[in-house]
Amino acid sequence: MVTSTRTRLQSRPKSVVSSIQEFWQKQGAGLLPPILGIAAFLIVWQVFSWSGLTRLPGPLSLWTEQRTRELLLYPFYDRGGLDKGLFWQTLASLGRVAKGYTAAAVVGISVGVLVGTNDWLNKATYPVFQFLRMVAPLAWVPIALVALQQNQPAAIFVIFITSVWPILINTTEGVRQIPEDYNNVAKVLKLSRKDYYLNVLFPSALPYIFTGLRIAIGLAWLAIIAAEIVMSGIVGIGFFIWDAYQQNYISEIILAVIYIGGVGLLLDRLIAFLQSKIAPARK
Amino acid sequence: MGLLVAADQVDKVFSLADGGEYIALKGIDLTIKQGEFISFIGHSGCGKSTLLNMIAGLSLPSSGVITLEGKEIKEPGPDRMVVFQNYSLLPWRSVRDNIGLAVNTVYGDLPKGERRSIVEEHINLVGLQAAADKMPDQLSGGMKQRVAIARALAIRPKLLLLDEPFGALDALTRGNLQTQLMRICDENNVTAVMVTHDVDEAVLLSDRIVMMTNGPGAEIGAILDVDIPRPRQRMEVVEHPSYYSLRSEIIYFLNQQKRIKKLRARKTTAIARHGLEKVNLDLGFVPLTACAPVAVAKEKGFFTKHGLDEVNLVRETSWRGVVDGIAGGYLDAAQMPSGMPLWFSLGGHQDRPLPVVTSLTMTRNGNAITLARRFYDQGIHSLADFKAMLQQTPDRQHRMAMVHPSSMHNLLLRYWLAAGGIDPDLDLTLQTIPPAQMVVDLRAGSIDGFCVGEPWNQRAAMDGVGFTIATDREIYDGHPGKVLGVREDWANAYPNTHIALTKALLEACRFCSEPENEPEIREILSRRTYLATPMEYIQLGNPQATVCERNPALREYAHHLFFGDGANRPSRTEHLWHMTQMARWGDVPFARNWLEILERIVRVSVYSTAARELGLLDEKFTRGTIQLFDGTRFDAEDPMGYLNSLAIKRDITIAEVILDQPQAIAA
Numbered sequence: 001m002v003t004s005t006r007t008r009l010q011s012r013p014k015s016v017v018s019s020i021q022e023f024w025q026k027q028g029a030g031l032l033p034p035i036l037g038i039a040a041f042l043i044v045w046q047v048f049s050w051s052g053l054t055r056l057p058g059p060l061s062l063w064t065e066q067r068t069r070e071l072l073l074y075p076f077y078d079r080g081g082l083d084k085g086l087f088w089q090t091l092a093s094l095g096r097v098a099k100g101y102t103a104a105a106v107v108g109i110s111v112g113v114l115v116g117t118n119d120w121l122n123k124a125t126y127p128v129f130q131f132l133r134m135v136a137p138l139a140w141v142p143i144a145l146v147a148l149q150q151n152q153p154a155a156i157f158v159i160f161i162t163s164v165w166p167i168l169i170n171t172t173e174g175v176r177q178i179p180e181d182y183n184n185v186a187k188v189l190k191l192s193r194k195d196y197y198l199n200v201l202f203p204s205a206l207p208y209i210f211t212g213l214r215i216a217i218g219l220a221w222l223a224i225i226a227a228e229i230v231m232s233g234i235v236g237i238g239f240f241i242w243d244a245y246q247q248n249y250i251s252e253i254i255l256a257v258i259y260i261g262g263v264g265l266l267l268d269r270l271i272a273f274l275q276s277k278i279a280p281a282r283k
Numbered sequence: 284m285g286l287l288v289a290a291d292q293v294d295k296v297f298s299l300a301d302g303g304e305y306i307a308l309k310g311i312d313l314t315i316k317q318g319e320f321i322s323f324i325g326h327s328g329c330g331k332s333t334l335l336n337m338i339a340g341l342s343l344p345s346s347g348v349i350t351l352e353g354k355e356i357k358e359p360g361p362d363r364m365v366v367f368q369n370y371s372l373l374p375w376r377s378v379r380d381n382i383g384l385a386v387n388t389v390y391g392d393l394p395k396g397e398r399r400s401i402v403e404e405h406i407n408l409v410g411l412q413a414a415a416d417k418m419p420d421q422l423s424g425g426m427k428q429r430v431a432i433a434r435a436l437a438i439r440p441k442l443l444l445l446d447e448p449f450g451a452l453d454a455l456t457r458g459n460l461q462t463q464l465m466r467i468c469d470e471n472n473v474t475a476v477m478v479t480h481d482v483d484e485a486v487l488l489s490d491r492i493v494m495m496t497n498g499p500g501a502e503i504g505a506i507l508d509v510d511i512p513r514p515r516q517r518m519e520v521v522e523h524p525s526y527y528s529l530r531s532e533i534i535y536f537l538n539q540q541k542r543i544k545k546l547r548a549r550k551t552t553a554i555a556r557h558g559l560e561k562v563n564l565d566l567g568f569v570p571l572t573a574c575a576p577v578a579v580a581k582e583k584g585f586f587t588k589h590g591l592d593e594v595n596l597v598r599e600t601s602w603r604g605v606v607d608g609i610a611g612g613y614l615d616a617a618q619m620p621s622g623m624p625l626w627f628s629l630g631g632h633q634d635r636p637l638p639v640v641t642s643l644t645m646t647r648n649g650n651a652i653t654l655a656r657r658f659y660d661q662g663i664h665s666l667a668d669f670k671a672m673l674q675q676t677p678d679r680q681h682r683m684a685m686v687h688p689s690s691m692h693n694l695l696l697r698y699w700l701a702a703g704g705i706d707p708d709l710d711l712t713l714q715t716i717p718p719a720q721m722v723v724d725l726r727a728g729s730i731d732g733f734c735v736g737e738p739w740n741q742r743a744a745m746d747g748v749g750f751t752i753a754t755d756r757e758i759y760d761g762h763p764g765k766v767l768g769v770r771e772d773w774a775n776a777y778p779n780t781h782i783a784l785t786k787a788l789l790e791a792c793r794f795c796s797e798p799e800n801e802p803e804i805r806e807i808l809s810r811r812t813y814l815a816t817p818m819e820y821i822q823l824g825n826p827q828a829t830v831c832e833r834n835p836a837l838r839e840y841a842h843h844l845f846f847g848d849g850a851n852r853p854s855r856t857e858h859l860w861h862m863t864q865m866a867r868w869g870d871v872p873f874a875r876n877w878l879e880i881l882e883r884i885v886r887v888s889v890y891s892t893a894a895r896e897l898g899l900l901d902e903k904f905t906r907g908t909i910q911l912f913d914g915t916r917f918d919a920e921d922p923m924g925y926l927n928s929l930a931i932k933r934d935i936t937i938a939e940v941i942l943d944q945p946q947a948i949a950a
Contacts (some may be wrong), residue, residue, distance in 0.1 A: 179373035184341055187359040189388045189438075199384055203375040 059122075061251040068251040082235055082243070086259055092235040093224050094263070096152070100159025101220045108164045108216070109209060112171025113201065122172065133165040137223035141230050151231040155224065162223035163216035167209070174208025175201060206279035214271045221264045287442060287474050288315040293347035295333050297477050301553065307333050309500040311347070313493065315442075315476065315881065320468060322774035323478045324533060325495030325504075326540055331478045332368075332446055333447060334495075338476060339365050339444050351441065357938065361389045364440035364918075368447045372419040372434075379415045382434045391436040405437040408467065425456035429463070436467065445477040449484065461487060462517060465793035482533045483881045486511075486518055492529075494536045497544050504536060524729070539607055546613045553777070557590035560777040565616035567597045567605045569686075570814045571718055572737040572821055573646040573765045574802050576845060577618050580791035582807050589787040591780070598812065601717035602687035606632055609639060609770060611892040616773070616784060618645060620690030622861040628884050629862070629871035629940050631689060638771035638942050641853050642889035645792055646764040647844040648756060650692055651740040652699060653749040654732035655725055666703035666753065673710050682712045684721060684733040691755075691764055694864040696734035699758050701931040702913040707868070708933070710869040725749050736764065737843070738820040745820060756842055759911045761850075763857050764843075771942075781886075785893035789851055793822065793899075796846035852890055855881045856919045860909050863922050874940040877922065883942065 042059045049058035061070050070077075075087035115122050140161050144154035178201060186200050202209075228238025237256055244252040293311040296304050307330040315321055323331035332689050336342045337349055340359035349356045351363065359365075364385075372381050382402045409429035413872050419427055428448055434441055448464075451455040465488055468475055479485050485492045492507040511523045520526055532533055546565075553561035560696065564586075564883045568574045580586050586594040597614060599605050606623070609612030609736045610632055626632070627639035654663065663669050673681060685693040697707040707713055716724060721733045726748045733739075743749035755762055767788055794800055801823050844850055858881055866873035874880045894900070909917040918925055926935055 179371075181367050181369060182373060184359075184365065184367065185371050185373070187341060188339065188363070188365050189361055189385055190359070191384075191388055195384075195388060199373065199376070203373065 055250075057251045057254070059254070062255055065249075065251040067249060068255055071252060071255055082233070082239075084235055086237070086240070086256065089235060089237045089240045089256075090259055090263055093228060093237045096155050096227075096236065097159055097217075097220050097224050097267075100156040100224075101163050101217060103156070104160045104162075104164035104216060104220070105167055105213060107160075108167025108212065109171050111164075111195075112168045112209075112212075113205075114177055115168070116172040116175025116202075116205070117184045122176070129165065129169060132161075133169065137162040137219070138230075140223075141227055144227075145231070151234050155231055155234070155236075157226045158227040159220045159223050163220040166215040166219065167212040170208045170212025170215070171205060174205030177208065178204040203279075207275075210271070210275040210279055214268060214275070217267045217271050218264065221260070223269055227262060286314055286315045287317045287319075288335075288349065288351055289313070290349045291347055292346075293334075293337065293344040293349060295330065295337065295342070300452050303666075306500045307498055309502055310714040311503060313503065313506075315474065318472050318474055319571065320474075320488055321476045322489040322492045323476065323495060324480070324482065324485050324492055324537070325501070326497055326537065326544075327480075327539075328498055329495045329680060330498050330501040332494050335365075335444055335446055335478050337478060338442070339363050341365075345727065360613075361385070361438050362441045363444055364435040364438055364442075365444045366428070366431045366448050367437045367516065368450060370419070370424075370431045372427055372430055374419045377416050377418055378411060378422070378430050379406065381419070381430060382437050385434045385438050388648055401437055405433040409463065410435040418487075425452050425460060428452065428460060432460075432464065432467070436471070437474070438602070441474065443473050443475040445475060447478050450480065458480075458517065459483075464488065465515060482530055482537070485533065486526060486529050487515065487517060494531065494533060497540045499795065504540070507532060512614070533602070535601075539604070543611065543613065554593065556592065559590050559780045559783055561615070561780045562591050562782070563593035563595070564591060564615040565595050565597050565608075565613065566784075567608045567614040567619075569599050569600050569602060569605065569618075569718060571649075571765075572673075572808060572814070572823065573649050573879070574618055574813065575795045575808060575823065575843070576645045576788050576791040578807050578813050579794050579804060580787045583791065583794060585787040585791045585794070586784075588790075589783040591783055591787060596812070597818045601718060602690065603717075605688075610637060612770070616767060616769040618765045619768040619856070620692075621766045621860065622686055622689035622691065622694060622865055623687070624766065624768045624884050625858055625862050625880070626689030626865060626871055628880060629874060630864070631871045636940055636942055638773050638775050638883060639768050640884050640886045641766045641768050641858075642774075642781065642886040642893070643767040643788055643792075644763045644765075644851050644853055644857075645767060645788060647761050647850050649764050649843040650695060650734060650736050651735045651751045651754040652696055652758075653721075653725070653740045653743045654752045655728070655730075658731070658746060658752075659750045666699065666754070667703075669752070670703050670705050670712065670736075670845065673705060680712060681710075682714060682730045683707075684714050684716045684724065684730045684735075684905060686718050686735055687715060688868075688870045689861075689865060691762055692736065693868075694732040694861065695755055695758050695762070697868055698864065698911060699734075699753055701929070702911070704931075706931050722748060736824065738816055740816065741822060742816070742820045754842065757912055759909075761844065763854070768852065771883070774889075778889075781889055781891050782896070785889055786897055788897070789846075789890075789893055792845045792851055793847075796844075852894075853885045853887055855885045855887075856909065856917075858885050859919055860917050863917070863926050866935050866937075867926060867929060867932045869935070872936035872938040872940065873923070873926065875937055876939055880940060880942070 046058035046060055048054055049056055051062075057065070062072055071086055075085040077085040078088055115125055137158055141154070144157045144161075145151075148154045148157060181198050182204055186196050191199065224236070225232045225238040225241070228234060228236040229242040232239065232242070237260060241253050241256045244250075244256065286759045290311050290313040293308060294306065295308040296306050299305055308581060311334060325331050333342065337344050338356065340356045340363060343357065356363075373384070376384060379402060382405055383398070386398050386401050388400065406412060409432060411426060411429055414422060414426060419430070421501055422430070432750070449460055452460065461484060467473065477485075477488065486509060489509050492509060494504045494507065496502050496504040507529055507531060510525050511520055554563045556562045566577065568577045581594060581596055586592075597608065599608065602620060602623070605614065605617045605619055606627075609617055609619075609627070622638040623643065624641040627637045630636040646810055658669070658672070661672070663672050683696065685696055687693065691772070695712070700707045700711065705711065710715065714730070716730075718735050721730075721735050721739045722743050725733065725743055726746075732749065732752070740749075740751050767785065769781065795804055804823060805818050805821045808814050808821050809816060810870070814821060859877060862871070862877060862880075864874060865871045911917075915928075923937070926932070
């Protein structure tokens with residue numbers, strides 16, 4: 001208590017400028033290289049587009065193009081139909097990802113545990129899983145459309161089928177990698193099946209499961225863009241890009257790409273954050 | 284104490300990836316009583332952990348059964364809780380929760396509060412109150428192991444199984460934990476089985492130590508009883524008279540296992556050459572002055588001269604090594620005490636008669652009885668003085684040492700004592716220790732005297748530690764000392780090699796007997812590969828003949844007889860005398876069919892062939908009657924009558940000793 005009061009007292013007279021200065025003194029050395037790198041990248045890109053070597057607009061076009069500037073400034077507008085701000089477009093995509101990914105997590109973890117605890121099953125399913133894992137998300141799109149007929153469930157299915165493999169395979173591996181000692185402890189204590197799952201299997205396999213979940217969230221986000229691009233007439237960031245391309249609004253594509261990258265990064269950090277809360281790294 | 288665990292003819296076979304099989308354990312018989320602490324000791328891969336796992340039920344025997352309280356063990360259970368080598372704490376649960384998981388699982392029907400108090404009680408038991416809420420990765424190795432022990436004890440197992448529990452800990456922590464474990468086991472009357480590599484740990488903690496041979500097909504080599512009383516204190520245990528003998532017993536066993544492994548790995552097929560069936564021989568000896576013929580035959584090339592190109596001398600530190608080498612078949616031949624061929628043949632080793640034959644007596648004399656110097660200073664200069672001293676101090680335990688029950692030292696010492704009216708088993712304690720250890724023990728005061736071959740009597744006298752109270756020349760002049768011994772099946776498989784070996788050693792004996800060679804022989808013997816003792820202690824002969832004197836001066840004697848005057852011919856009469864003496868002291872039965880046994884064991888024909896081929900034809904046939912210093916004549920026609928006439932003796936067993944039909948080992 002005493003110390004916290006003192007720091008508050010000390011920090012109060014500081015101006016915003018001086019605290020920024022302090023922050024920069026502490027973190028500047030680490031932040032400078034990425035900032036310079038990004039700036040250089042943007043400058044080179046802008047110079048290229050000015051030079052006329054490519055028809056790709058430069059980063060400044062995000063501001064100079066009026067349509068794009070509106071999109072940038074008003075992400076929450078909604079004029080009905082497909083004409084929605086980028087926030088809503090992204091949210092629609094995220095909704096699909098959430099459904100497909102959740103299904104993938106549930107199926108992947110439960111099947112993974114089943115396969116991991118049963119050697120015979122593991123051998124039986126290994127070739128099938130490895131085969132299916134290698135099929136690219138785009139290749140699933142036509143299959144999903146044929147099978148499910150409608151865009152919305154097909155998109156969710158594509159997410160599911162893309163992201164389920166890393167979860168499943170990592171869970172299987174995690175279960176198989178449970179140290180023999182822990183299993184022996186469980187055997188000697190004659191832990192019930194429930195106790196074994198709760199106290200030994202899941203805690204032990206959790207780091208593997210999270211690795212799978214992190215890989216899967218990346219893949220799911222990749223897959224949604226691919227899936228939406230070819231599924232016309234739905235709200236979603238993927239279709240937004242495709243639509244912009246059809247209408248030759250190139251700078252809008254660039255803006256959408258920035259959204260996609262940003263959201264992907266956030267999703268990955270989110271899972272990493274969950275992992276650090278649920279299954280902290282151990283020595 | 285009731286029987287808790289019984290293993291009956293347990294085998295464990297693992298199938299290998301290439302379709303083969305690995306026999307890990309073979310024919311394990313073991314019983315564990317309630318409240319006992321048992322250790323399994325052996326080299327890595329000897330299957331001790333496998334055996335522990337089978338008792339735990341984590342793996343099942345391939346054949347045979349293990350029972351707990353009469354019920355077959357088919358699966359693991361909390362009544363046989365294991366403390367694993369790497370602790371096996373669940374890293375996502377705190378100390379309290381790790382113990383709690385076990386307690387809640389096993390005592391699920393107890394009320395919550397009671398379970399919690401069991402957990403707390405066991406955290407206190409191992410002194411981890413302060414760390415109860417820590418996670419395992421915040422603990423040191425020793426603390427983790429304490430948690431594992433607490434977890435195991437908390438569920439009150441009938442049997443506590445510990446798999447190298449302290450192997451990964453530093454010495455200080457290990458010591459503390461051993462003490463704690465010992466206290467907990469004593470206080471709670473825990474039955475425990477522990478796998479360990481650590482000899483001292485095994486002796487400190489165990490009631491019995493199960494020593495396991497090396498795999499494949501590992502067996503229980505021997506079980507040692509640890510007779511050190513409980514409760515034990517680390518510092519007091521090392522003072523206990525049994526401690527070092529137990530320790531050296533285990534170390535001997537482990538070293539023996541290591542050697543057997545090495546010998547197994549080596550190519551051991553017989554190499555036939557020069558018309559001999561086998562020229563690659565492993566010849567065992569114990570470093571004593573009497574090993575001179577063996578050393579000379581090797582160093583002066585007598586083995587090579589007779590075609591034995593690849594003789595490898597195996598230096599054993601004790602006669603026991605020779606016994607195991609011959610019994611185990613990894614020594615082709617050995618220089619052995621004169622009584623040993625009969626001792627083997629009459630079942631002295633593990634009560635299984637193993638015919639061992641002799642074709643050459645290599646040395647005679649060269650032994651003496653030494654007493655500690657303090658007796659000399661007390662005026663004890665004769666056998667009668669010694670007896671008087673023993674009678675005056677009946678409350679004191681007097682110990683004398685000899686090297687092997689079958690050796691002439693044992694027989695001479697006992698004969699000498701008995702002739703003076705001292706019962707060697709009742710008035711004294713006789714113990715077996717290796718020759719090279721005698722002087723050390725005498726100096727340490729753990730023995731009062733010994734009978735041993737040179738150079739150890741000389742050494743004791745010259746170092747002022749002891750004095751020679753009697754030499755063998757006074758007791759039994761010209762007695763056989765060391766003989767060449769080989770297994771009968773070996774002799775039958777390699778008859779020409781046997782003759783060549785006899786020839787080489789006989790020639791070496793002649794070399795040793797020539798006075799001009801003495802400096803060279805002493806130099807050879809002093810080398811590291813032989814006695815590793817300064818030359819001044821090594822004497823082959825002694826210029827002064829001597830007889831029993833009333834009041835002798837401090838003496839040093841060496842009087843080896845290597846050759847001449849019928850010294851080398853194996854004598855049936857002498858071996859019969861050995862049989863009577865060994866039977867007299869209860870080491871072996873007296874064979875009712877002694878004539879047949881002697882015919883088979885004493886291979887005079889091999890000696891005669893060897894001698895004739897060397898051109899040594901002037902040998903006498905007999906050495907005359909055997910008469911020892913007390914005047915008793917040994918009548919070879921009536922050995923039973925002789926035995927019956929002896930005043931001091933043990934209960935003598937007279938039995939028909941059935942030797943297997945002579946057969947040759949697969950050559």
